[in-house]
Amino acid sequence: xxxxxxxxxxxxxxxxxxxxxxxxxxxxxxxxxxxxxxxxxxxxxxxxxxxxxxxxxxxxxxxxxxxxxxxxxxxxxxxxxxxxxxxxxxxxxxxxxxxxxxxxxxxxxxxxxxxxxxxxxxxxxxxxxxxxxxxxxxxxxxxxxxxxxxxxxxxxxxxxxxxxxxxxxxxxxxxxxxxxxxxxxxxxxxxxxxxxxxxxxxxxxxxxxxxxxxxxxxxxxxxxxxxxxxx
Numbered sequence: 001x002x003x004x005x006x007x008x009x010x011x012x013x014x015x016x017x018x019x020x021x022x023x024x025x026x027x028x029x030x031x032x033x034x035x036x037x038x039x040x041x042x043x044x045x046x047x048x049x050x051x052x053x054x055x056x057x058x059x060x061x062x063x064x065x066x067x068x069x070x071x072x073x074x075x076x077x078x079x080x081x082x083x084x085x086x087x088x089x090x091x092x093x094x095x096x097x098x099x100x101x102x103x104x105x106x107x108x109x110x111x112x113x114x115x116x117x118x119x120x121x122x123x124x125x126x127x128x129x130x131x132x133x134x135x136x137x138x139x140x141x142x143x144x145x146x147x148x149x150x151x152x153x154x155x156x157x158x159x160x161x162x163x164x165x166x167x168x169x170x171x172x173x174x175x176x177x178x179x180x181x182x183x184x185x186x187x188x189x190x191x192x193x194x195x196x197x198x199x200x201x202x203x204x205x206x207x208x209x210x211x212x213x214x215x216x217x218x219x220x221x222x223x224x225x226x227x228x229x230x231x
Contacts, residue, residue: 015060025061031069052077054103055087057094064099070106077112081142083151084113089131092122110136114151122186123177130166130174 012024056065086103116133119125176182
């Protein structure tokens with residue numbers, strides 16, 4: 001629990017535990033000062049936190065992180081040689097202007113953060129196993145001997161060795177999401193109860209459209225095999 005006075009403390013409810021990950025939900029969308037919690041963990045265990053996983057907007061709580069909160073995380077990572085893993089799978093649901101759509105909107109994040117996204121929310125791609133990962137070439141990690149090395153070549157080597165890529169037809173569907181026609185179709189197809197969108201993407205080769213299902217804010221997407229975006 002973050003360090004705070006008794007009157008400031010809020011009680012959260014543990015909603016699930018998966019391995020070393022504990023999901024805690026607070027009433028009213030409250031987001032605790034997790035930086036303090038990380039500092040306490042470090043003091044108790046004697047170990048430095050060097051990997052930070054952030055999922056915002058969060059599944060299943062719906063909590064979001066403001067620009068100021070993400071700036072604090074980036075500052076922590078830069079000061080402590082930590083790497084932020086930023087899960088932006090639910091970015092399509094962001095409506096607040098103060099909530100960044102990408103960790104890279106924060107100055108310095110390209111030196112300390114990896115971002116990954118899914119197409120299952122904004123394109124109804126659940127089940128097609130298509131997503132992407134951004135590993136900036138500026139990102140460096142420190143070895144056990146204290147030497148700094150770029151992470152991008154290591155990631156690229158591992159990825160290209162173990163994975164042959166998403167199918168071409170799936171990649172073409174993902175590409176269509178970024179076209180003017182695809183963006184217009186996403187914006188023009190509200191679903192029945194207003195919680196998401198019924199998306200239709202253009203089959204550019206055939207000049208036709210095909211329904212790709214519904215996306216809802218309460219949907220829990222499954223893990224996806226990522227595409228690598230080299231930047």
